[in-house]
Amino acid sequence: MTGQRIAWQALSLILLLAAWQAGSLIAPAATLPPPGLVLAALVKAAGQGDLLHHLGVTLARVAASFALALTVGSVLGVALGRVAALDRLFDGWVVFFLNLPALVTAILCFVWFGLTEGAALAAVALNKIPGVVVTLREGARTLDPLYGDLARVYRLGRWAALRHVALPQLMPYLMVAARSGLALIWKIVLVVELLGRSDGIGFKLHLFFQGFDVAGILAYSLAFILVIQAIELALLAPIERRAAHWRD
Amino acid sequence: MAEKRFGQRVVLAGFRLDVAPGEAVAVTGPSGCGKSTLLRILAGLDHAFTGWAERPERLGMVFQEPRLLPWMSASANIALVAPFLSPAGIEAALAAVGLAGEGHKLPGRLSLGMARRVAVARALAVRPAALLLDEPFVSLDEDSARATRAAVMAYCAEHRPALVMVSHNPADLDGLVQRVVPIP
Numbered sequence: 256m257t258g259q260r261i262a263w264q265a266l267s268l269i270l271l272l273a274a275w276q277a278g279s280l281i282a283p284a285a286t287l288p289p290p291g292l293v294l295a296a297l298v299k300a301a302g303q304g305d306l307l308h309h310l311g312v313t314l315a316r317v318a319a320s321f322a323l324a325l326t327v328g329s330v331l332g333v334a335l336g337r338v339a340a341l342d343r344l345f346d347g348w349v350v351f352f353l354n355l356p357a358l359v360t361a362i363l364c365f366v367w368f369g370l371t372e373g374a375a376l377a378a379v380a381l382n383k384i385p386g387v388v389v390t391l392r393e394g395a396r397t398l399d400p401l402y403g404d405l406a407r408v409y410r411l412g413r414w415a416a417l418r419h420v421a422l423p424q425l426m427p428y429l430m431v432a433a434r435s436g437l438a439l440i441w442k443i444v445l446v447v448e449l450l451g452r453s454d455g456i457g458f459k460l461h462l463f464f465q466g467f468d469v470a471g472i473l474a475y476s477l478a479f480i481l482v483i484q485a486i487e488l489a490l491l492a493p494i495e496r497r498a499a500h501w502r503d
Numbered sequence: 504m505a506e507k508r509f510g511q512r513v514v515l516a517g518f519r520l521d522v523a524p525g526e527a528v529a530v531t532g533p534s535g536c537g538k539s540t541l542l543r544i545l546a547g548l549d550h551a552f553t554g555w556a557e558r559p560e561r562l563g564m565v566f567q568e569p570r571l572l573p574w575m576s577a578s579a580n581i582a583l584v585a586p587f588l589s590p591a592g593i594e595a596a597l598a599a600v601g602l603a604g605e606g607h608k609l610p611g612r613l614s615l616g617m618a619r620r621v622a623v624a625r626a627l628a629v630r631p632a633a634l635l636l637d638e639p640f641v642s643l644d645e646d647s648a649r650a651t652r653a654a655v656m657a658y659c660a661e662h663r664p665a666l667v668m669v670s671h672n673p674a675d676l677d678g679l680v681q682r683v684v685p686i687p
Contacts, residue, residue, distance in 0.1 A: 401570055404548050408564045409584040409629060419583055423574040501574040501609050 288470040297474040305459075306478055313448065313455040313479065316372075317441050320379035324436060327380065328387025329429065333421075335388065336395025349392075352385040357443045361450050370451040379443045386439070387432045394428030426498040434491055441483050507540055507552040514540060515552070520684060524632070525663035529676045532686035538669040539567060541686070542635045545667060559665065563631030565639040569618035571610040577621045578606030585628040596624045599654040601647060616643045623651050627658045634659075636668040640675045652679060 272290050279289035288296075300306035335342040335349070361378040368374035398421060406416040448457025456479050463471035507515050514537030522528050530538050543549040547558040571580045578593050588596065597606050600620040610618055623639055639655070640648040656679055659666060670676060676683065 401566075401568075402572065404543075404546075405566075405570050405572075407548060408546050408562060410562075411583070415583065419575070420572065423572070501611065 285467065286469060288473065293470050293473045293477065296470040297478055300471075300474060301478075306475065309454060309456050309459050309475070310478060310482060313441075313444055313457065314482065316376060316379070316444050316448070316455065317437075317483075320376045320383070320444065321433075321436055321440050323376065323380040324383035324387055324440065325429075325433060328384040328432065329391045329425075331384070332388040332391025332393075333395040333425070336392040337398075342392070349385050349388055352381070353389065355382075357382045357446060358450075361443075361447045365451040372452075375444075375447045375452055378447050379440055382443050383436050383440050387436060390428050390432040390435075391425065394425045398424050423498070430491070430495045430498065434487065434495075437483065437487060437491065441479070445479075507537060507544065507549070515686065518686060520667070522633075522665040522667055524665050525659075526682070527659060527666035527668065527680040529668050529670060529680040529683045530686060531670070531683055536686045538686060539637055542637050542667065542669060545633075546635055559631070559633035561629060561632045562635065563626030563629050563633070563664075564635040565619075565622050565626050565637060567637045569610070569615070569622040571613075571618055571621055571625075573610045576607050576609055577602065577613065580610070580621060581606075581625045581628045584625055585630075588628055593628070596628045597621070599627070599657070600624045601650040616647055619643060620647060620651050623654065627654065630662065631664050634664045634666045634668075636666070636670075638670055639668070640670070640672070648675070655679065 275287075275290050279287045284292075297306070335345060357378075360381050361375075364374040364378035364381070368377065402420050402424070403416075406420045411420065444455070445457035445460065448455035449461045450457075452458050456475050459475050460472055463469075463475070507513070514535075518537075518541070520528070520530070520541070530541060532538055540549065542564070544552055544556050545558065546562060546564050547556075571577070572583070575583065577597065578590070581593050581596055582588065585593075585596075594603065594606060597603060600623055602617060602620055602624065605613070605617065610621070613621065619639070619642060623636075626634060626636070634655070636655070640651060643651060652675065655666075658664070659679075666680070668676070668680060
């Protein structure tokens with residue numbers, strides 16, 4: 256990252272904080288607390304260990320549902336992309352689930368399977384799977400048949416062909432699915448926690464909402480957004496760079 | 504083989520080709536007569552034809568274009584199809600086509616001629632019982648073509664594969680093939 260880019264980003268952050276501070280001077284303190292008050296709430300919650308506990312619980316749910324959605328969605332997407340009959344048969348299903356609101360899936364999962372961890376994870380994964388299917392289906396359609404011929408001529412085993420021939424071609428699509436998946440999944444996890452769990456950031460936001468504690472809402476939200484951004488920058492971006500190194 | 508159809512167009516009608524182990528055959532003919540199609544059929548990549556073709560167990564093939572996996576180095580491209588080769592064996596395979604010390608390069612960093620030579624090295628590295636070469640020396644400069652042809656000839660002399668080669672350049676065939684089979 257160049258120094259000039261860092262300077263622009265710092266300026267952008269300062270402007271946001273200034274606008275927030277100015278807004279807090281106009282609005283009542285209970286409606287929009289100033290940045291300092293939110294920071295104090297954040298430090299207090301972190302010091303008590305409460306924030307870390309709920310953050311950990313929510314992150315575990317994000318990780319589990321992310322892995323589930325990416326795995327199931329990728330397998331289904333590649334299958335639909337490679338087998339035209341399957342695509343014709345299930346394309347309508349994909350469109351249906353793509354348009355199903357996250358809230359409806361969450362409510363139905365809790366009604367059908369009870370207020371359990373499994374129901375929560377299934378609700379989140381079910382919301383993301385159709386998006387992964389659509390992305391990976393597109394990726395599977397673009398697999399170069401010439402490389403497939405190469406794998407057949409040299410009799411590469413299924414695993415070698417998948418790992419060395421298909422997967423590198425699918426990587427850009429997997430990364431799109433992963434990055435958009437992370438951005439969507441953590442938001443759905445909060446909704447699911449708000450509806451049917453007794454821990455996690457979503458659960459805490461629900462408590463803060465009942466007490467009209469806007470500083471608490473902003474402190475917990477801010478902490479979680481920062482963690483997700485860190486995951487994106489420290490984990491997903493390097494994986495993407497590594498996978499695309501040969502394009503340089 | 505009897506024939507292969509592309510819509511209304513028929514190629515290789517009544518064509519028959521027998522190649523014994525140790526024999527090298529060049530297939531010639533005008534563009535579109537079915538030379539590359541014949542190689543695809545022999546490689547087991549095209550099954551939509553009338554007739555019969557026997558595919559050998561271990562096959563090395565050089566396609567019309569190098570067809571290296573662009574995300575793997577030249578060495579890794581060879582190691583993928585010949586996992587039994589040691590790093591020294593892979594280096595030797597590259598050296599045989601004049602590419603010693605170039606194995607670490609990605610295909611995108613190689614010239615077309617170098618990539619073609621890697622493709623030839625890859626085909627030879629699998630210790631094939633049959634070699635299918637589709638214009639293997641095209642776009643190579645004279646020295647590279649000579650070195651690559653020498654590598655193929657050395658392999659054939661030592662391992663005696665059945666070789667079927669397509670080429671438009673008669674100079675490519677000199678000393679390499681024993682028989683030229685025209686496709687009408």
